[in-house]
Amino acid sequence: MALIKYKKLSKARGVTVPKDLAANLGMFAGAAVDLVEMKEGILLRKHVPTCVFCGSVESVDTVKGKEICAKCACEMREEINSKYA
Ligand SMILES: [Zn+2]
Numbered sequence: 001m002a003l004i005k006y007k008k009l010s011k012a013r014g015v016t017v018p019k020d021l022a023a024n025l026g027m028f029a030g031a032a033v034d035l036v037e038m039k040e041g042i043l044l045r046k047h048v049p050t051c052v053f054c055g056s057v058e059s060v061d062t063v064k065g066k067e068i069c070a071k072c073a074c075e076m077r078e079e080i081n082s083k084y085a
Contacts, residue, residue, distance in 0.1 A: 017044070 007015050017027065025046070027033065032047035049060040051069035059070035068076070 005018055005021060007018075009015055022028065027046060034043075034045050034047050036043040036045065048057055049062070049067045050057050051060055051072055052066050053072040054069060056069040056071065060067050061070070061073070062068075063073070
C-alpha cells in the first residue's frame, strides 16, 4: 500500500479507476467489485463471494444467482427435507 491517486466523483458519484492501478490489482472492465464502508472511507476491492445468509466467505458458491456457503446450504437442505419429505 503506497499508491494514492486523487480522483473526483462524477455527477452520478462514479469514479474511474486508473488503468495502471486496476491492472496492477487484476481488475478489468466488467469485473465485480465490492464497495465496503469503512471508518476512513470506502474500500474498493475485487468481489469476494459472501454468503447472503451468514456473511461467511468460506466455501461460497452461487445458487440461482445468490451466494451461499456450504454450511448454510446443508442447513437449508435439512430444513427443506424435514418440511417436504
Ligand atoms: Zn452461510
